[in-house]
Amino acid sequence: MGFIFNILATAAAALVAAYLLPGVSISSVPTAIIVALVLALLNTFVKPILIMLTIPVTLVTLGLFLLVINILIIKWTASLVSGFQVDGWLAALLFSLIVSVVNSVFHGLAKRSEA
Numbered sequence: 001m002g003f004i005f006n007i008l009a010t011a012a013a014a015l016v017a018a019y020l021l022p023g024v025s026i027s028s029v030p031t032a033i034i035v036a037l038v039l040a041l042l043n044t045f046v047k048p049i050l051i052m053l054t055i056p057v058t059l060v061t062l063g064l065f066l067l068v069i070n071i072l073i074i075k076w077t078a079s080l081v082s083g084f085q086v087d088g089w090l091a092a093l094l095f096s097l098i099v100s101v102v103n104s105v106f107h108g109l110a111k112r113s114e115a
Contacts, residue, residue, distance in 0.1 A: 005110065010036035013102035020098060023091030027083035035084045038077045039099075047073055070096040 011032040018026040026032050050069050051058070058065040074092040078084050086092045 007036045009106040013099040017098035023087035031083035
């Protein structure tokens with residue numbers, strides 16, 4: 001049940017980000033769910049490998065290179081999912097930040113309702 005909630009929360013967060021950002025578009029709710037699934041897969045399997053390969057750069061930049069990795073994951077997702085478009089690196093960065101914040105809010109509300 002937790003995985004499904006995470007996917008739906010990420011899909012909702014992606015829709016919020018697409019609504020707020022002019023450089024991001026998601027064509028439909030099913031596309032948002034596919035975006036959430038692809039993001040989950042890339043963040044689970046590809047992102048750790050990228051982090052391990054870029055440890056020296058990440059250390060030199062005091063962790064800021066992790067933002068570049070997030071941008072690459074978002075841009076890769078946009079290239080894999082038709083109906084999801086991200087125009088530019090700044091839009092990808094802001095999309096990543098908004099999705100993270102909205103996801104945090106959803107998870108905080110879910111924990112509060114469990115208590």
